[in-house]
Amino acid sequence: MKKTALVTGASSGIGYALAERLAADNYDLILVARSKEKMDAMKAAWPDLSVKVITKDLSKQGAAKEVYDEVKWAGLVVDLLINNAGFGLVGAFQSLPIEQQSNMIQLNCTALTELTSYFLPDLRSRSGKIMNVASTAAYQPGPFMAVYFASKAYVLSFSEALSEELNGSGVTVTALCPGPTHTQFGAVAHAENIKMFSRTMNVSDVASAAYRALMKGKRVIITGRLNYVGALAAKLLPRAWGAKTVRMVTGSKKTK
Numbered sequence: 001m002k003k004t005a006l007v008t009g010a011s012s013g014i015g016y017a018l019a020e021r022l023a024a025d026n027y028d029l030i031l032v033a034r035s036k037e038k039m040d041a042m043k044a045a046w047p048d049l050s051v052k053v054i055t056k057d058l059s060k061q062g063a064a065k066e067v068y069d070e071v072k073w074a075g076l077v078v079d080l081l082i083n084n085a086g087f088g089l090v091g092a093f094q095s096l097p098i099e100q101q102s103n104m105i106q107l108n109c110t111a112l113t114e115l116t117s118y119f120l121p122d123l124r125s126r127s128g129k130i131m132n133v134a135s136t137a138a139y140q141p142g143p144f145m146a147v148y149f150a151s152k153a154y155v156l157s158f159s160e161a162l163s164e165e166l167n168g169s170g171v172t173v174t175a176l177c178p179g180p181t182h183t184q185f186g187a188v189a190h191a192e193n194i195k196m197f198s199r200t201m202n203v204s205d206v207a208s209a210a211y212r213a214l215m216k217g218k219r220v221i222i223t224g225r226l227n228y229v230g231a232l233a234a235k236l237l238p239r240a241w242g243a244k245t246v247r248m249v250t251g252s253k254k255t256k
């Protein structure tokens, strides 16, 4: 039977690269993001697949339910849910508009959690798979990207807990933890000129490792050897050291 994958943030970066791999493996696709034209172009590029485009701003309250309703009205059942859409912002907490930071929490955490809840019955009935895109940011506090790092700590914790809850149910949950990766993320976050983004991984390599881990049902995948070592060090060292280390690569000025 043909399988259907829903990918949020499919219009760019890691989500786009994952959608490409799914298309190559003959999955039907439900693409969710705000950029309709980009997703329409993806649909046109895969004429042999059934591709549904849902144009949605997932940072708006209630958006996850609207996506679920649209999928149900179309009579589709999801076998694979990839909660990938997300963004970050670089800057001192008090200098960043709180509305943007709230939108970040809504997108990175709330929409991801709600989509997981709505689609879980589908996934249970199909022995399906979930991938939640966290980050190596999940492993330590992140001064000058405080809300972003906290949001990814939420995603990792939630995903690992749910993976254990669903153990034996047939549904697997994989948390993807990439380090800095060459996508639109840096530009959106205004992170291009900070040290943290001086070395980035190729998005194709990240998507390949993520895809393998998803198919194997691994609980956590940290992409790249250096990122793996960094995350391991963050687990072993005091969190205050982790925060100071991140401060060195995200911003250096002292704030009062």
Ligand SMILES: NC(=O)c1ccc[n+]([C@@H]2O[C@H](COP(=O)([O-])OP(=O)(O)OC[C@H]3O[C@@H](n4cnc5c(N)ncnc54)[C@H](OP(=O)(O)O)[C@@H]3O)[C@@H](O)[C@H]2O)c1
Pocket: 008, 009, 010, 011, 012, 013, 014, 015, 032, 033, 034, 035, 036, 056, 057, 058, 059, 060, 084, 085, 086, 087, 088, 107, 133, 134, 135, 136, 177, 178, 179, 180, 181, 182, 183, 184, 185, 186, 188
């Ligand atoms: N790149 C990195 O260095 C890095 C590292 C660790 C983790 N991550 C995580 O990887 C995930 C994907 O990011 P990326 O690096 O691929 O960045 P990207 O190229 O900027 O892609 C982000 C995707 O999310 C979608 N998106 C953003 N805001 C949205 C909204 N309000 N509603 C719906 N969709 C929205 C974007 O589509 P539209 O603009 O069309 O809506 C786009 O498809 C994110 O969760 C990010 O936190 C990235």
